[in-house]
Amino acid sequence: MTKPAKLMVGNWKMHGDLSANAALVAELLAATAQRQCRAALCVPSVYLAQMQTLLSGSSIGLGAQDVSAHASGAYTGEVSAEMLRDFAVRYCIVGHSERRQYHAETDAVVASKAQRALAAGITPIVCVGESLQEREAGQTEAVVKRQLAAVIQANGHCISEIVVAYEPVWAIGTGLTASPQQAQQVHAVLRTQLQAATAHADRVAILYGGSMNAANAQDLLAQPDVDGGLIGGASLKAVDFLPMLRAAAR
Ligand code: PGA
Numbered sequence: 001m002t003k004p005a006k007l008m009v010g011n012w013k014m015h016g017d018l019s020a021n022a023a024l025v026a027e028l029l030a031a032t033a034q035r036q037c038r039a040a041l042c043v044p045s046v047y048l049a050q051m052q053t054l055l056s057g058s059s060i061g062l063g064a065q066d067v068s069a070h071a072s073g074a075y076t077g078e079v080s081a082e083m084l085r086d087f088a089v090r091y092c093i094v095g096h097s098e099r100r101q102y103h104a105e106t107d108a109v110v111a112s113k114a115q116r117a118l119a120a121g122i123t124p125i126v127c128v129g130e131s132l133q134e135r136e137a138g139q140t141e142a143v144v145k146r147q148l149a150a151v152i153q154a155n156g157h158c159i160s161e162i163v164v165a166y167e168p169v170w171a172i173g174t175g176l177t178a179s180p181q182q183a184q185q186v187h188a189v190l191r192t193q194l195q196a197a198t199a200h201a202d203r204v205a206i207l208y209g210g211s212m213n214a215a216n217a218q219d220l221l222a223q224p225d226v227d228g229g230l231i232g233g234a235s236l237k238a239v240d241f242l243p244m245l246r247a248a249a250r
Helices: 018-030 045-055 081-086 097-102 107-119 132-136 140-161 180-197 217-221 238-249
Strands: 007-011 038-042 060-064 091-094 123-128 163-166 206-209 228-231
Touching: 007 091, 007 163, 007 206, 007 238, 018 045, 018 060, 018 238, 038 091, 045 060, 081 107, 091 107, 107 123, 107 140, 123 140, 132 140, 140 180, 163 180, 180 206, 180 217, 217 228, 217 238, 228 238
Parallel strands: 007 038, 007 228, 038 060, 060 091, 091 123, 123 163, 163 206, 206 228
Antiparallel strands: none
């Protein structure tokens, strides 16, 4: 089976404003690179309507950064998967380490969020990753497997519909990147875990995230189990992001 095209996802986090968003998207769409790989932008919820219009008919998919674990109801401030679907959202990050850390999201909550997204026809991008302390204690494999296991258990045969992002916490926004070998090692562990759960594990894109940039993207993407990237800081400027899309299109 030929491997699907690489998937490059920008995670804007809490950045952007109406005019900057429009300028960035115009630059990205004017370039051709994104047509040869799969690309998506995960934007703050308040900009979904704007981005739906800007990306409509383009090859860049629209993504959200979080979704409620509940279907609807008295959950002030939350946004449901069905609401995201109203804005043609195709991807939704779940379990980002910043949500696990600052919003106390547990593996069980992350698994429910993935379930809500899948039920609404949205691809959850499930983030897993170890802290520096966990890596130094030799717990990397155990941590990522525990995090993914919760999602596998809750989602059964739908598991081939998810995207996984390996994001070592110590590499996020720090300028420290996992080496291509370190990334591949963990990606291979995740692939094996997916293979035990589904016959279609090769279909699941496993993205690397954590200080990925134009200088290191190509080497990371060359690893056999690195199927794309989840990119924070370097997705905020076209001059940084476009070379990464080109590297993924090779
Ligand atoms: P970074 O963030 O690329 O800025 O390290 C990646 C992420 O947190 O998704």
